[in-house]
Amino acid sequence: DEKRAADLLQGLNPQQEEAVKHAGSPLLIVAGAGSGKTRVLSHRIAYLMATGRSNPGQILAITFTNKAAAEMRERIETLVGGVAKTMWISTFHSSCVRILRREAKSVGMNSNFSIYDSADSLRLITLVAKGLDLDPKRFTPKMIMHKISALKNELIDDESFAASANYSDPFEQAVADVYKGYTERMRSANAMDFDDLIAQTVYMFRAFPGVAEYYRRRFRHILVDEYQDTNHAQYALVRELVGVPGEHNTVDIPPAELTVVGDSDQSIYAFRGADVRNIVDFEKDYPTARTILLEQNYRSTQTILNAANAVISRNPNRPEKRLWTAEGNGEKIIGYVGENEHEEARFIAEEIDRLQDEEGLRPGDVAVFYRTNAQSRSLEDVLVRVGLPYKVVGGTRFYERKEIKDALAYLRVLVNSDDVVNLRRILNEPKRGIGDRAEYSVAALAERERISFMAALRRAGEAPGLATRSLNAVNGFVKLIDDLSEVASGSGAAAALEAVLEQTGYLAQLRSSADPQDESRVENLAELVAVVREYEKDNPEGSLGEFLEQVSLVADADSIPDAPEGSAEEVAAAVEESRRQGVVTLMTLHTAKGLEFPVVFLTGMEQGLFPHQRSATDPAELAEERRLAYVGLTRARKRLYITRSEVRSMWGQSQYNPASQFVGEIPGELIQWKREGMERPAWGGSSGAGSSRYGGSHWGAGSASGSGTGGNISAAPVAKAIGRVQPQKEVISVAPGDKVNHTSFGHGTVLAVEGSGDKTVAKVKFDVGEKRLLLRYAPLTKE
Numbered sequence: 078d079e080k081r082a083a084d085l086l087q088g089l090n091p092q093q094e095e096a097v098k099h100a101g102s103p104l105l106i107v108a109g110a111g112s113g114k115t116r117v118l119s120h121r122i123a124y125l126m127a128t129g130r131s132n133p134g135q136i137l138a139i140t141f142t143n144k145a146a147a148e149m150r151e152r153i154e155t156l157v158g159g160v161a162k163t164m165w166i167s168t169f170h171s172s173c174v175r176i177l178r179r180e181a182k183s184v185g186m187n188s189n190f191s192i193y194d195s196a197d198s199l200r201l202i203t204l205v206a207k208g209l210d211l212d213p214k215r216f217t218p219k220m221i222m223h224k225i226s227a228l229k230n231e232l233i234d235d236e237s238f239a240a241s242a243n244y245s246d247p248f249e250q251a252v253a254d255v256y257k258g259y260t261e262r263m264r265s266a267n268a269m270d271f272d273d274l275i276a277q278t279v280y281m282f283r284a285f286p287g288v289a290e291y292y293r294r295r296f297r298h299i300l301v302d303e304y305q306d307t308n309h310a311q312y313a314l315v316r317e318l319v320g321v322p323g324e325h326n327t328v329d330i331p332p333a334e335l336t337v338v339g340d341s342d343q344s345i346y347a348f349r350g351a352d353v354r355n356i357v358d359f360e361k362d363y364p365t366a367r368t369i370l371l372e373q374n375y376r377s378t379q380t381i382l383n384a385a386n387a388v389i390s391r392n393p394n395r396p397e398k399r400l401w402t403a404e405g406n407g408e409k410i411i412g413y414v415g416e417n418e419h420e421e422a423r424f425i426a427e428e429i430d431r432l433q434d435e436e437g438l439r440p441g442d443v444a445v446f447y448r449t450n451a452q453s454r455s456l457e458d459v460l461v462r463v464g465l466p467y468k469v470v471g472g473t474r475f476y477e478r479k480e481i482k483d484a485l486a487y488l489r490v491l492v493n494s495d496d497v498v499n500l501r502r503i504l505n506e507p508k509r510g511i512g513d514r515a516e517y518s519v520a521a522l523a524e525r526e527r528i529s530f531m532a533a534l535r536r537a538g539e540a541p542g543l544a545t546r547s548l549n550a551v552n553g554f555v556k557l558i559d560d561l562s563e564v565a566s567g568s569g570a571a572a573a574l575e576a577v578l579e580q581t582g583y584l585a586q587l588r589s590s591a592d593p594q595d596e597s598r599v600e601n602l603a604e605l606v607a608v609v610r611e612y613e614k615d616n617p618e619g620s621l622g623e624f625l626e627q628v629s630l631v632a633d634a635d636s637i638p639d640a641p642e643g644s645a646e647e648v649a650a651a652v653e654e655s656r657r658q659g660v661v662t663l664m665t666l667h668t669a670k671g672l673e674f675p676v677v678f679l680t681g682m683e684q685g686l687f688p689h690q691r692s693a694t695d696p697a698e699l700a701e702e703r704r705l706a707y708v709g710l711t712r713a714r715k716r717l718y719i720t721r722s723e724v725r726s727m728w729g730q731s732q733y734n735p736a737s738q739f740v741g742e743i744p745g746e747l748i749q750w751k752r753e754g755m756e757r758p759a760w761g762g763s764s765g766a767g768s769s770r771y772g773g774s775h776w777g778a779g780s781a782s783g784s785g786t787g788g789n790i791s792a793a794p795v796a797k798a799i800g801r802v803q804p805q806k807e808v809i810s811v812a813p814g815d816k817v818n819h820t821s822f823g824h825g826t827v828l829a830v831e832g833s834g835d836k837t838v839a840k841v842k843f844d845v846g847e848k849r850l851l852l853r854y855a856p857l858t859k860e
């Protein structure tokens with residue numbers, strides 16, 4: 078064992094070794110990105126066991142994602158063997174679920190409580206608010222939910238909020254009332270939401286010292302990764318488990334040994350209540366604490382680190398720390414400015430292709446990051462077109478996102494009111510008072526009279542047992558669809574989509590929400606409007622129906638592995654998968670935390686997009702955006718690209734965004750520009766080549782003739798890429814009349830075939846309707 082312990086110290090630098098060996102007092106390891114914090118945690122755990130200071134059951138390790146947990150478990154297993162299986166290595170939420178289920182009985186709870194996700198919580202909050210006769214327009218259920226969540230993260234329960242709320246503020250009054258009702262309903266439903274899992278565990282420890290004592294005796298070593306992103310409830314949970322002398326501590330157990338690691342420069346979850354002060358104040362919270370700094374970086378080249386150092390050093394009030402590596406400078410950062418987002422995406426696809434050819438890189442080595450989910454759309458389009466396999470991690474593919482499906486469902490209904498699936502999808506979306514019972518009653522009428530569902534809606538007065546209120550709601554819906562149909566037939570696809578988003582109230586509902594996720598939904602819809610506008614520009618004769626067909630082509634390109642729905646926990650498996658399968662990983666900067674990739678593209682580096690518009694007037698927001706930039710830059714091991722586009726369409730409008738100030742903060746000599754923009758990076762020092770930025774007219778008028786050095790990106794190399802990058806599979810050959818089978822649409826008959834080779838498109842009649850399929854991608858077999 079002595080030998081094994083010594084082996085564990087092999088290859089660590091002196092500070093890392095010290096951190097692994099430290100014993101006794103609480104330990105804080107603060108260090109910049111890629112300096113081995115997570116690695117030290119794993120080695121420390123293995124070392125504790127190898128030296129006999131701890132047995133596996135006494136260790137509780139908390140990491141940010143399940144992937145990190147699985148990785149840590151694996152590493153420890155290779156170091157110490159199968160006993161690692163019995164250890165508690167998990168996220169905050171899963172540890173708490175485990176504790177709560179185990180202890181429920183002893184504290185008078187049912188151990189089979191359900192866990193409500195945010196959709197469930199929202200439904201319940203809406204109900205409670207309605208019961209209180211609150212005006213949902215004044216205080217939306219989303220706003221209330223957001224506030225309740227923030228309170229729970231601060232460990233303020235409904236009673237203490239009721240006692241302290243400012244009742245002259247109508248919002249606080251409303252929150253206090255709903256919080257109380259919501260808590261009661263959750264209790265009687267025997268349910269907990271995500272925030273409850275942490276908060277209730279803390280409350281339980283405080284109310285039942287015997288339970289707390291059990292866990293304090295049990296866990297003698299507590300280790301927390303990414304401590305800078307803990308919120309107050311998580312902070313308190315750790316403190317309860319450690320058992321700080323004199324605090325809620327009735328028996329005489331020495332406190333557990335606490336090790337936390339983190340980097341205040343990587344704190345990027347303030348919007349979820351994370352509080353950097355937890356790490357900044359660690360020495361104050363644990364006066365006997367020892368702090369160890371790690372400085373050497375083992376992940377990236379010095380060029381990448383210099384860029385990251387330069388950017389983060391602009392943040393105020395941070396202790397200066399500089400990352401360095403023994404690995405040498407490596408390649409320069411490559412910069413590229415596309416004329417628009419499609420060209421930017423095309424450059425990325427071609428670069429990946431080139432790296433494969435010239436340097437033997439695999440797509441799985443590459444990650445592409447962006448600030449907002451909506452940005453994945455133009456990237457996905459190009460990757461699909463050139464046949465580079467990819468995976469969107471921690472988010473859903475663009476055309477599978479709920480808000481996009483909802484909007485398209487409206488458009489499909491406008492084109493075909495018999496489309497019963499899409500019709501029923503939007504019947505009560507957004508909520509307009511047509512509940513399940515009303516829907517059922519209309520369906521019964523349709524069946525009885527053998528008429529379509531739409532026809533039955535028009536005759537809803539005859540529907541069995543339909544309440545007057547529902548009848549009015551149904552009539553309103555029919556009128557809405559008729560109005561929208563008129564717009565669609567008279568004014569084209571883009572006008573129809575905009576009318577749908579406005580007149581249904583869909584957009585208004587998202588805009589009034591305080592949930593950050595809804596903000597990204599609005600951005601996605603803006604992106605969809607841009608898609609339609611562009612389609613109309615390229616196809617002046619095109620109809621709404623034809624647009625929808627084209628969308629189906631991209632959306633059907635599903636021979637590429639699917640992304641999971643995006644909880645932070647599932648990111649884990651997904652990243653692992655894409656590496657294993659050798660596919661390019663697409664993700665937001667937030668999702669990228671803790672990960673590393675040989676090649677990283679930071680895209681959309683534009684002022685207003687990243688840093689986000691919101692930060693323009695708020696220095697705290699800007700500092701958080703800068704930390705996010707630092708996280709992004711430091712994910713790269715060997716090669717880093719920063720790209721942006723001069724023009725980007727949002728809401729169908731061309732926006733001329735200047736370069737992100739973060740680009741200007743990177744010293745110019747670190748970047749080799751493959752193609753520069755019309756103007757130099759806005760904050761970039763060197764005098765610009767004119768400022769036609771807002772000139773409008775240069776868009777499309779050959780701006781590549783500007784200062785660029787390599788602006789010869791044309792369709793040709795992409796065509797080359799299409800030819801060379803492996804087709805996903807043989808293109809099947811079909812002829813009109815052939816019977817075929819599609820993995821999603823089932824049996825069908827080929828009606829017509831157009832084009833040839835990779836571009837062959839077949840028109841196929843399925844039970845669900847006619848589809849145009851690009852044979853190269855369609856999961857289609859002949860029967």
Ligand code: ATP
Nearest residue numbers: 088089090109110111112113114115116375376671
């Ligand atoms: P982040 O802040 O991004 O979470 P981190 O500080 O947790 O980064 P790690 O992920 O632990 O850093 O380490 C970064 C990389 O450096 C990993 O590939 C790790 O294996 C490697 N590494 C760390 N320390 C050493 C070392 N002493 N010798 C060799 N490689 C090391």
Ligand code: MG
Nearest residue numbers: 114115116671
């Ligand atoms: Mg780490």
